[in-house]
Amino acid sequence: MSVDRWNETQDAVKELVTLRNELVHHFLDHFDLWSEEGCVQAQQHLTDAYGRIDGHLNQLAAWAKDMERARQYAASVDASEAFGELMDSLFAQFDEVDWTQAGIVKDWKEAFDRLAVEGWAPLRGTVAR
Structure with a gap:
């Protein structure tokens, strides 16, 4: 429309x-x-x-x-x-596709590892590089 x-x-x-x-x-x-x-x-x-x-x-x-x-x-x-x-x-x-090696999956895992507290990571916010 x-x-x-x-x-x-x-x-x-x-x-x-x-x-x-x-x-x-x-x-x-x-x-x-x-x-x-x-x-x-x-x-x-x-x-x-x-x-x-x-x-x-x-x-x-x-x-x-x-x-x-x-x-x-x-x-x-x-x-x-x-x-x-x-x-x-x-x-x-x-x-x-080997999803475990896909760039976006690697980035998500890396961001999770940096942000996680007791196994939980916030969904909002920015990732510092």
């Missing part, structure tokens, strides 16, 4: 939360439901609110359909013979 689209989505969520709070907590403060004019205004406000909510719901439904299509595609790729062969060849490479 682009930054602009992300910002639009955040604004839309904020709008819905604000609308929800206004309808739940302040609706009766804004409309005189004891008069015909107040009821007409309240009804129009609810109709407008429904339209905004419906627009957001349609957007969410479209996102859900896109996500389902993506899920189905990913599942089809995962189930393919070619993907299985690719994963097998990638993982086969790891069998050839």
Whole structure:
């Protein structure tokens, strides 16, 4: 999702939360439901609110359909013979590595040895070189 689209989505969520709070907590403060004019205004406000909510719901439904299509595609790729062969060849490479001699493993062991107190080493902090 682009930054602009992300910002639009955040604004839309904020709008819905604000609308929800206004309808739940302040609706009766804004409309005189004891008069015909107040009821007409309240009804129009609810109709407008429904339209905004419906627009957001349609957007969410479209996102859900896109996500389902993506899920189905990913599942089809995962189930393919070619993907299985690719994963097998990638993982086969790891069998050839002597992990006890790998640079990152050596560095971790060295850092642990320098930082350990009674067999425990902190996960945060820096390692002095």
